[in-house]
Amino acid sequence: xxxxxxxxxxxxxxxxxxxxxxxxxxxxxxxxxxxxxxxxxxxxxxxxxxxxxxxxxxxxxxxxxxxxxxxxxxxxxxxxxxxxxxxxxxxxxxxxxxxxxxxxxxxxxxxxxxxxxxxxxxxxxxxxxxxxxxxxxxxxxxxxxxxxxxxxxxxxxxxxxxxxxxxxxxxxxxxxxxxxxxxx
Amino acid sequence: xxxxxxxxxxxxxxxxxxxxxxxxxxxxxxxxxxxxxxxxxxxxxxxxxxxxxxxxxxxxxxxxxxxxxxxxxxxxxxxxxxxxxxxxxxxxxxxxxxxxxxxxxxxxxxxxxxxxxxxxxxxxxxxxxxxxxxxxxxxxxxxxxxxxxxxxxxxxxxxxxxxxxxxxxxxxxxxxxxxxxxxx
DNA sequence: ATCGGCGCTAAGCGCTTGCTTAGCAGGTAA
DNA sequence: TTACCTGCTAAGCAAGCGCTTAGCGCCGAT
Numbered sequence: 244x245x246x247x248x249x250x251x252x253x254x255x256x257x258x259x260x261x262x263x264x265x266x267x268x269x270x271x272x273x274x275x276x277x278x279x280x281x282x283x284x285x286x287x288x289x290x291x292x293x294x295x296x297x298x299x300x301x302x303x304x305x306x307x308x309x310x311x312x313x314x315x316x317x318x319x320x321x322x323x324x325x326x327x328x329x330x331x332x333x334x335x336x337x338x339x340x341x342x343x344x345x346x347x348x349x350x351x352x353x354x355x356x357x358x359x360x361x362x363x364x365x366x367x368x369x370x371x372x373x374x375x376x377x378x379x380x381x382x383x384x385x386x387x388x389x390x391x392x393x394x395x396x397x398x399x400x401x402x403x404x405x406x407x408x409x410x411x412x413x414x415x416x417x418x419x420x421x422x423x424x425x426x427x
Numbered sequence: 428x429x430x431x432x433x434x435x436x437x438x439x440x441x442x443x444x445x446x447x448x449x450x451x452x453x454x455x456x457x458x459x460x461x462x463x464x465x466x467x468x469x470x471x472x473x474x475x476x477x478x479x480x481x482x483x484x485x486x487x488x489x490x491x492x493x494x495x496x497x498x499x500x501x502x503x504x505x506x507x508x509x510x511x512x513x514x515x516x517x518x519x520x521x522x523x524x525x526x527x528x529x530x531x532x533x534x535x536x537x538x539x540x541x542x543x544x545x546x547x548x549x550x551x552x553x554x555x556x557x558x559x560x561x562x563x564x565x566x567x568x569x570x571x572x573x574x575x576x577x578x579x580x581x582x583x584x585x586x587x588x589x590x591x592x593x594x595x596x597x598x599x600x601x602x603x604x605x606x607x608x609x610x611x
Numbered sequence: 612a613t614c615g616g617c618g619c620t621a622a623g624c625g626c627t628t629g630c631t632t633a634g635c636a637g638g639t640a641a
Numbered sequence: 642t643t644a645c646c647t648g649c650t651a652a653g654c655a656a657g658c659g660c661t662t663a664g665c666g667c668c669g670a671t
Contacts, residue, residue, distance in 0.1 A: 254525065257441035261659060271620050276660065338522055341438065382588065382596050385581070386574060393577040397569070404566065412566050419603040445629060455650050460630065
């Protein structure tokens, strides 16, 4: 599975052959089929595991505080660090959905909806509490997730910024986007 | 080329066959090769045209005003509308770069750098003029582009928001991100 | 000592891939 | 009329694809 993650992230699902994955894992192509039903099955398992982990990450970040402001910072920080450090896996999670079978795609889409609900909840509670101010909490929360997801696209390990530095800056941007005061 | 755009956007470069493109264009597979050297050549032409158009769009948006605030609004609005309305082409432009040959990729990367420079210029001039305030103009301008690019990933024609509505909201978010006052 | 099963490989099957070849209808010009 | 374009198709080639089959070495249990 690790070899599949590497290949899928580098060349895309359709650009990867079962021989690529097998040689990356130091095996013959036939050995893959002892453990996995098909190439799509591999993608499905990788995608599901990645989505579940991200959902849990977001949920536990929300649970660290009762203050929407702290929740937002925690979620954005965790989300951005994950998409930077784990950009290899995150690319598969976010950019290879079209290669999933319709049933598998629907399963994954359900997890994505729950992630969106978590973010939306944070923003809406902040607005209700009067500490955030935004004309459309729905679109703003979507933009916050969008910003984090896209980190996986442009982030490079050899780049000038560490994941933590990006996450800190993005935390500040997030506070501004929801109309919270810059610093306590 | 229009048929190739459709197929590449829907299934990715490697997921698309020359027979897909040909039947989409109402031709036999061999007819493609009268006009294009290879499948990669098609991708290259589509990608280059898309990048050049985006660069020109950004440049002309910047040229509409001398005020960094107005420039930012114009660039973000044009950029977001383009990535929403033209999400089919924008997906190829942004998510199929890995399928280009090394030489073609370098050519495209140069155009992308010029787009980034335009956005960075707007933010930096705003900071210099004292109308924007951000701890890292470089990262902030990258985040602004990132937000616009990712619209192409999640936007759906049948969604609740029009491209103009998204662009308006994103303009407001952009002003907040660079630390400009919300309204004049 | 012998067995069954696990994890693997060598070989390859049937099909699809990107692309090529040979040739043909219709239009243009001398 | 002849010659030659342009834009196309039918057919197909070599290579690569996802996946299967047959079989082998190893190991713990009997």
